[in-house]
Amino acid sequence: MTTFCLLQISLVLLCTTKLSTLDCNILLLPHSKMIKGNLQLLDKMGQHFPQQCQNEKMHFKFPEQFLKSRQKEDAKVEIQEILQQIFYIFTKNLTLAAWDGRSLERFLNGLNQQIEHLEACLREKMENKNIYSRTRLKLKKYFQKIDNFLKDKQYSLCSWEIIRLEVRRCLQFIDKVIRRLRN
Template sequence: MATYCLLQIGLVLLSTTKISTLDCNILPSLHNKMIQRNLHLLNKMGQHFPQQCQSEKMYYKFPEQFLKSRQKEEVKVEIQEILQHIFYIFTKNLTLAVWDGRSLERFLNGLYQQIEHLETCMREKMEMKKPYSRTRLKLKKYFQKIDNFLKEKQYSFCSWEIIRLEVRRCLQFIDKVIRRLKN
């Protein structure tokens, strides 16, 4: 199922218009709408958090430091990295996740579009890429812990539901940052 879903996403992406034609000055309002759409799709993918998964927990705190960054370009890089990590995680072994395939496909497509748009708008800045900041390193470690959690739990149904909740929190943090950038 995951392979079929990824194939469909690839076909959808090939048929979409190139994102690079978008105006990079509308970044905050565009990404705010995309984040809201992705949060909606994430909620729509599954039902309410299952009771049988209440006892399982993941004890990793999202590194909120990036909320405090004052440089817009650094925030954009961090947002892009978070979205890339989320995309990577959701293209893993989804066989035990019982989610709405269409919503998952649209969610991954939305993430991919956001990543591409950020990449296009920051292309010049990315060529002069700075070494990893502490915050970016913490983000990388955080998502590695999520990946390890899924592996430890053998990609179980409950582990995917816990990750879905965690990704929702990540997207909500990004939404806060984008709202702050708009002001």
């Protein structure tokens, strides 16, 4: 009887492990849909780019080469880092951003779900953090420039609108990477 129970428990654990692995292997499809949803929410958060902000545009150089890896696991780590950094930026001082609060909340919730799902899938891979440290450092430097820009502009309405456009570009690039990895 005890052996039979242990066998059943082992089968359940094996199936659960296999299902969670499969979930991580097909990870790209739900994330592609979530990225598209987040792009829509970014558009809903604010209206058109304000006319008074036209002269304040700033171009940040997104480190695109880091998302060109052929390895799905590397790309997942990089995507997870980008989403974490975006989440961090959007939890800053938003008092001057004239955005729809409900859309912003849904945007942050969507980012958080994606981050948690990627973290769960990558937990084992992340034990060897040295592999990803150089990539993460470059991405963090990029987002540090964004953070510094917001601080320098004292989190003004225009600075937030510029960052909203930049984050839109980041998410569009992630969507391209996900589509490329799916093929």
